[in-house]
Amino acid sequence: MRIGVLGGGSVGLLVARYLSENHEVTVYVRRNQQKQKLNDHGLFLSSHTTPCKVKALMTNELKDEECVIVCVKQPDMNSVLPLLSYMNEKTPIIFLQNGMGHIDLIRDIAQPVYIGIVTHGALRKSDHIITHTGKGIIKLANFSGSEENLSAIIHRLNNEFFPFQIEKDWQKVLAEKLVINAVINPLTAIFEVPNGDILRNTYLMNLAKELCREACYILQLDYMDQWNHVQTVANNTKENVSSMWKDLKSNRKSENEAISGYLVKKSNSAVPYTTFVYNSMKALEVKKGINE
Template identity: 45%
Template sequence: MKIGIIGGGSVGLLCAYYLSLHHEVTVVTRRKEQAAAIQSGGVRLYKGGKEFSADCSADTSINIDFDLLVVTVKQHQLQSVFPLLERIGKTNILFLQNGMGHIHNLKDWHVEHSIYVGIVEHGAVRKSDTAVDHTGVGAIKWSAFDDAKPDRLNILHQHNRSEFPILYERDWYPLLTGKLIVNACINPLTALLQVKNGELLTTPAYLAFMKLVFQEACRILRLENETEAWERVRTVCGQTKDNRSSMLVDVIEGRQTEIDAIIGYLLKEARLHGLDAVHLEFLYGSIKALERNTNKVF
């Protein structure tokens, strides 16, 4: 299968390494320097103190026919990707983003492509333009969006690996909302408080506020099993207790966060259904303020 990976960040490089073991993979990057480095040296993966490498191609444009495109850029970068995808022939496109802000876009996106959405449960940190550290084994979970046919991606399951499982889920909504509720509870609070994930459990005031955020998000998403969802939030928080969330890292390094994809989606849904979301509004405004402050020159 010819697979194009759009985005050369941590998730893009992780997918490129594992998928290139069994498929013909091309990484589509924004910068010519990164594309040239991948084209000449492939992708390197670090895991368990060992280094691995895999050959794959790279380019800065989508100029060949792909059987599958995997879009791994961050949510706020999608607006520059959509026009590129509109100019190519009909194909299969899998979107792997944090949050659900892109769902509103996809519902209004009138193209002939077969659209799939998914989540990434792996831990990964990009070390360079060509190298990624696989810090935690999870899974890629995906589902067909609207009228897309899931059997078109069956080949992805034929080479499933224990360290990189690819799992099909029948319904995209619970798949994405399950991940969203975790991101909404952990990422903005850790970014605002400047703490590692585990402190949300060990500090009573932080835990109490996280529960309020959780309850608002559940009401907006209409989750059926809140007890199970809350246990998942606590479990993820505990399992990643020594980690800094991606949103905290973005704030520290002065990058745009994914607050619009996560909390922004919830606030838009709340407005559509006439629901109050005072705690989510507070978190959204606070992270937006941090984004503005990190861009100031003192």
């Protein structure tokens, strides 16, 4: 299958690397330097010595594909969505974003849309080298397509080393991932600690519990179930650096608006802990001169 992966970050490169084993993959990137690196040297998984062959194009060179997987982060969604309007109306489009800020943006897309989450850990070492830091799964649910087509897509994408799983309720899938992101991401970014520190540091754990409680209240999820899930993820990725902290360190705009910001706007009552980390992240971005 001809697959277009939109975004050359850690998730995009990881997805492209594994899918390239059985499919013809084109990675669409924003910088010509990354395009040249991928085309000249191939895409390396850091645990392997041999690169895989992928084609790289600029995002504005997006062409017809049999499937498009959108892996850009939330702040970049507005710039890539207009490109999708030129795609064939039957081309399935898969969105793999943290947070839920993109939902209102994709409601009017003409193509069949499927929404998912990524539980893998990934670290982009360079423009063409990706490290798989934690084995996981990609969960996909139907948004505006059909269950039958989604099953067919997953059947073609799935492999034992990079599994895909179908889910019935896209809202529940995104909400559960949002809780994890709303707890781990801002705390690790603000305090500049790896994920595991929210369990190792008693005071951070207390903050994490309150953030989890508020997120579950807003999203109408069971607190104990989600707190157990947060602990599992934090423990399994204890030495990992969260994407939000990586963004701050690299002077890139974070997904704060789509994670903590989404919860603040959705809440009908005061959520002091979530509001505090949301404003703290905004303040850190201003301090570092990161543009709105």
